[in-house]
Amino acid sequence: MRPAAEQAAQSLREEILSGVIASGARLGEAELASRLRVSRTPIREALTRLAAEGLVELQPNRGARVATWSTAELRDIFELRLRLEPYAVRLAVPRLGPEQLDELHELAESMLRTGRPGRRQDLTPIVEANRRFHGLFIEAAGTAPLAAALRGVTHAAVVHQNFHDYTPEALLRSLHHHVEMVAAARAGDGDWAEAIMRAHLYNARATMIGVPRS
Amino acid sequence: MRPAAEQAAQSLREEILSGVIASGARLGEAELASRLRVSRTPIREALTRLAAEGLVELQPNRGARVATWSTAELRDIFELRLRLEPYAVRLAVPRLGPEQLDELHELAESMLRTGRPGRRQDLTPIVEANRRFHGLFIEAAGTAPLAAALRGVTHAAVVHQNFHDYTPEALLRSLHHHVEMVAAARAGDGDWAEAIMRAHLYNARATMIGVPRS
DNA sequence: TTCCGCTCGATTGCATGCAATCCTTGTCAC
């Protein structure tokens, strides 16, 4: 839809999610237009789309910035994610085909290899694989409304911090959760997969914002 | 944000949700522009915003239409709503102030008065009050991500059918649920409110799409 | 009669011009 705008939105999304454009950075229309080789019109449309996804914030007459999230907002986001993503995994498990299971297995193993202590230099491959891993489950769940609801919410976690604040132990736990989730999926055990996803999210939340004591 | 575009989006939203523009109707840019007295640019922006909310569907080079939902999609939407809206109500109950409780009470009573059998001519006031009733709870829940996730999903139910397919019994049940929800909120009993909201949604789902037998 | 292809009107998509708004910075008064 609206090819140039869609492509611009996709480019920006990638750059934001991969950290090329920092959180909170200003997004000037003219600069983006010249950089992406289109006019300001599709840029503006891309920005409104990304704003609707929650990836950028739009202020009237003051331009767009990459979204930022307070600790309170992150807490709300995790609360929502905890309600939706384990459910999505449970729906996904019986619908996963052999090739998807293989891809999930490969992703989990590669994250584990890359994330081993001692080689902690560049985490972007893990971030990317993790995004794909979670995205595969959400996509396989097969319900568009659920996917739409999860989109904004998973973006936040990706942008906010890309595993950089994980302690080595928390990171390892997280990577082993992926492996276990693949085992559960292979076994066709939706309850197991749902449970491990829930633990996975609690682990992530604890390392990102600590344990809410409310 | 982007005043003209925002205003255009709001106008269109109202017209779609109130049924002035029918589900599936075509939304030509030129026609909307002349009708709302702005140029096509803010119209286009409003359409992309509404598309992101799920209220309209955009096809490349083929314009926009008011969204429609298949039975399967409605089923998915209710599944999601069942996971989010009872939770929202539980969050909202301890945060409701006296004036909000009064407004909820007034809304519930007015719906009950209007919906009494024998005067079933025009249901739009009920639709409007119902929208406000649910919106108040969602707003009072106080978490933006949850509100955003629920927005698209509640829109669907409003647009799809505005109580017109309710049997008299189902409609009465629904209206009494509202009254009971106010009672639960007044009592400060989040569990009660959550439970009645869940029943409320099951009742709505049954009248809209029947009971899924999967 | 039916199906394929073509032309033309209508509509969308993108670029650009202009007006309005905001932010910066320099100046002046206190």
Next chain:
DNA sequence: GTGACAAGGATTGCATGCAATCGAGCGGAA
């Protein structure tokens, strides 16, 4: 020295022009 204020530059918001695409309607061939 500090604050308020005003002018200028820069940026966004909206309108409009033009090219590209779509689809309806017509004509011709099998």
